[in-house]
Amino acid sequence: MxxxxxxxxxxxLTKLREDARKAFSQIAExxxxxxxxxHQRIKKLTSEGVIKNAEFVLDEKKLGYKTKSYTGIRLxxxxxxxxxxxxxxxxxxxxxxxxxxxxxxxxxxxxxxDNEHLQKILYDKVHLINGVAGTxxxxxxxxxxxxxxxIE
Amino acid sequence: MxxxxxxxxxxxLTKLREDARKAFSQIAExxxxxxxxxHQRIKKLTSEGVIKNAEFVLDEKKLGYKTKSYTGIRLxxxxxxxxxxxxxxxxxxxxxxxxxxxxxxxxxxxxxxDNEHLQKILYDKVHLINGVAGTxxxxxxxxxxxxxxxIE
DNA sequence: GCTGAAACAAGTAGTGT
DNA sequence: ACACTACTTGTTTCAGC
Numbered sequence: 227m228x229x230x231x232x233x234x235x236x237x238x239l240t241k242l243r244e245d246a247r248k249a250f251s252q253i254a255e256x257x258x259x260x261x262x263x264x265h266q267r268i269k270k271l272t273s274e275g276v277i278k279n280a281e282f283v284l285d286e287k288k289l290g291y292k293t294k295s296y297t298g299i300r301l302x303x304x305x306x307x308x309x310x311x312x313x314x315x316x317x318x319x320x321x322x323x324x325x326x327x328x329x330x331x332x333x334x335x336x337x338x339x340d341n342e343h344l345q346k347i348l349y350d351k352v353h354l355i356n357g358v359a360g361t362x363x364x365x366x367x368x369x370x371x372x373x374x375x376x377i378e
Numbered sequence: 379m380x381x382x383x384x385x386x387x388x389x390x391l392t393k394l395r396e397d398a399r400k401a402f403s404q405i406a407e408x409x410x411x412x413x414x415x416x417h418q419r420i421k422k423l424t425s426e427g428v429i430k431n432a433e434f435v436l437d438e439k440k441l442g443y444k445t446k447s448y449t450g451i452r453l454x455x456x457x458x459x460x461x462x463x464x465x466x467x468x469x470x471x472x473x474x475x476x477x478x479x480x481x482x483x484x485x486x487x488x489x490x491x492d493n494e495h496l497q498k499i500l501y502d503k504v505h506l507i508n509g510v511a512g513t514x515x516x517x518x519x520x521x522x523x524x525x526x527x528x529i530e
Numbered sequence: 531g532c533t534g535a536a537a538c539a540a541g542t543a544g545t546g547t
Numbered sequence: 548a549c550a551c552t553a554c555t556t557g558t559t560t561c562a563g564c
Contacts, residue, residue, distance in 0.1 A: 244431075247399070261540085262549075265541080266549080278435045280435070281397070282394040283430045284429060285428055286527055319527070321526065321527055324448075325518070327519065328514065333518070363480065364479060364480045369476050371467055373473055374473065375441070375473055377436075402557075412533045413559090414534080415531085417560090
């Protein structure tokens with residue numbers, strides 16, 4: 227099964243994923259096509275939702291978030307999931323929230339200033355949410371690597 | 379304790395994190411400062427490593443990755459960690475790898491085409507790495523939210 | 531540490547094949 | 548589905564305050 231994306235689409239996505247500020251005109255030059263073709267393709271890919279947005283990636287440690295943790299949440303009863311999720315969304319330090327299979331109902335990613343701050347988030351906020359039975363926290367000592375998936 | 383970043387830095391980071399293609403000149407206008415000041419600040423923030431890079435965010439599902447999973451890896455002996463990590467890095471579908479505290483030594487994020495593909499990655503690749511005792515996989519049914527941390 | 535002007539490069543839209 | 552042209556806008560550098 228092949229994707230609905232041709233070589234030009236694939237190249238555009240690859241190049242812009244590496245550098246969102248890359249000039250469209252330069253991509254055109256590298257692919258030996260016109261400026262406006264690149265424009266049209268990007269417009270198409272954006273309207274299709276393949277391109278979601280463009281963002282600057284910032285260093286969270288340099289901005290004061292030294293403690294990163296993955297935390298699994300156990301629920302008292304499975305039916306609390308949505309309600310708990312809505313409460314979790316109110317906590318700014320929780321930057322990602324997933325419904326998952328397995329031991330935990332919900333799996334979250336937390337960026338805290340330090341370990342003490344993380345403890346406060348867990349004890350004074352997450353644990354007080356109605357329906358939360360308990361949490362298991364995996365503190366991230368080091369992100370060995372982080373990269374993009376392959377576009378085929 | 380305050381950050382070493384003033385209002386202009388903070389605004390630049392916030393605006394560019396929301397939209398990496400935003401014109402620097404427009405940021406200048408919004409903040410009522412000169413064009414070149416924005417340039418100088420961005421240069422400074424980039425050289426300091428606060429700004430890491432700029433990337434387009436793509437929809438992984440539309441590009442064929444339907445199954446996302448968080449997977450914890452248990453090691454036969456803790457000292458295998460680095461070696462195992464280097465082997466994990468060779469598997470393209472593993473897009474993030476962390477050393478963590480708790481039950482698992484290593485925690486990874488996998489983007490697979492479907493459940494069958496995920497199974498192959500785990501059984502035919504991860505489980506064959508020397509030092510890996512076992513894995514626990516949390517398949518992500520839904521990412522309820524994903525957002526940026528607050529810049530203060 | 532910041533501005534302003536000027537030269538250059540890129541983005542955008544319309545037209546034509 | 549693509550290229551060409553003309554017009555608008557943004558980027559970048561540097562002299563000067």
